[in-house]
Amino acid sequence: DTEVTQTPKHLVMGMTNKKSLKCEQHMGHRAMYWYKQKAKKPPELMFVYSYEKLSINESVPSRFSPECPNSSLLNLHLHALQPEDSALYLCASSQGGGGTDTQYFGPGTRLTVL
Amino acid sequence: QQPVQSPQAVILREGEDAVINCSSSKALYSVHWYRQKHGEAPVFLMILLKGGEQKGHEKISASFNEKKQQSSLYLTASQLSYSGTYFCGTEGWNNDMRFGAGTRLTVKP
Numbered sequence: 001d002t003e004v005t006q007t008p009k010h011l012v013m014g015m016t017n018k019k020s021l022k023c024e025q026h027m028g029h030r031a032m033y034w035y036k037q038k039a040k041k042p043p044e045l046m047f048v049y050s051y052e053k054l055s056i057n058e059s060v061p062s063r064f065s066p067e068c069p070n071s072s073l074l075n076l077h078l079h080a081l082q083p084e085d086s087a088l089y090l091c092a093s094s095q096g097g098g099g100t101d102t103q104y105f106g107p108g109t110r111l112t113v114l
Numbered sequence: 115q116q117p118v119q120s121p122q123a124v125i126l127r128e129g130e131d132a133v134i135n136c137s138s139s140k141a142l143y144s145v146h147w148y149r150q151k152h153g154e155a156p157v158f159l160m161i162l163l164k165g166g167e168q169k170g171h172e173k174i175s176a177s178f179n180e181k182k183q184q185s186s187l188y189l190t191a192s193q194l195s196y197s198g199t200y201f202c203g204t205e206g207w208n209n210d211m212r213f214g215a216g217t218r219l220t221v222k223p
Contacts, residue, residue, distance in 0.1 A: 031209055042116075042201050042213035043156065056210055090155060094209070100144050100163050103203075103211060105155040 003027075004106035006091050012112045015081060021109045023074040023091030032074040033103065034066060035090040043090055049074060050096075081113045115140055117204045119214035126192050126221050134217045136202030137184040145178050145185040146203040146211070149196075156201060160187065192221045 004025045013019050023032065031050045035043035048056035049068040057066075063085075065077040074091055088108045094101040117138040124132050136145060144163050148156035162178035162185055178185045189196055199216045 033209070033211070042216055044213075045211055048209050050209060055208060100161075100205075102158050102161050103146065104158065105148075107155050 004091055004093055004104050006089075006106035006109050008109060009107065010110050010112075012114065013078065013081065014114050015083075017081075018077070018079045020078065021076040021089055021091075021111075023076075023093075023106055024072055025093040025104070025106075026072055027093065027104070028071075028095075029093035029104075030071060030096050031094045031101070032068060033092040033094075034074070034076055035092065035105075037088045037090055037108070047076075078111075081111075083113050086111055086113045116212050117202055117214040119200075119202055119217050121217060122215070123218040124220070126196075126219070128194060128221055128223055129191055130221075132189045132192060132219060134187045134189070134200050134202070134219075135184065136186070136204070136214055137182070138204045139183070140204075140206070142180070142183055142204050143207055144205050145176075146205065147174075147176060147185075147187050148201045148203065148213075149198045150201065150216075151198040159200075189219070192219075194221050194223065197221045 007022045034046040037043045046060045047066045052068045063080050067075040090108045091106040092103040094103045117136050120135045147160040150156040160176045175188045199218050201213045201216050203211045203213045205211045
């Protein structure tokens with residue numbers, strides 16, 4: 001089973017709302033990722049968790065707050081977003097680290113900020 | 115740093131072949147290839163590792179020149195289902211994946 005699940009599929013929020021995106025995998029993977037993808041652009045790395053510790057934060061604004069409660073779950077907490085944050089948010093996981101493992105992507109959450 | 119992909123777009127007839135190229139200015143641990151269809155998540159095709167190991171798709175092949183920091187994806191006897199945007203991703207030792215801008219492939223009947 002190479003499935004990564006993400007909820008919700010779609011999210012519409014106002015600029016003052018607080019919401020969370022959720023990602024789950026049961027493959028025993030120890031690295032998990034958040035990417036942001038705008039239309040007709042490649043996925044852009046936001047955060048990497050390796051063995052439940054934040055290992056990469058690509059200078060993402062503080063209105064995005066990641067959390068890894070355990071090795072199977074990854075959350076992205078959203079607060080006071082801007083309309084330009086509207087995008088497809090993709091979660092991925094891989095076995096471990098070292099740059100040699102396949103990353104498996106979830107279906108994404110399409111976020112619209114009004 | 116983002117790898118450079120070429121060409122930006124390709125249009126093929128069914129059964130024709132295509133090559134997509136990817137190059138990087140930094141030393142690579144691995145090169146990953148993904149295909150993304152409109153409105154869907156990227157799907158893994160192939161990973162190429164330093165030392166020549168490859169893991170991936172049966173009908174798609176790829177090469178990785180470590181010295182030149184370049185990779186090419188070979189699509190042979192294309193099918194309609196090959197249409198989509200192909201991304202190469204380059205990864206360092208710390209899982210910092212960077213994707214190229216993508217190559218839009220259209221296969222026509």
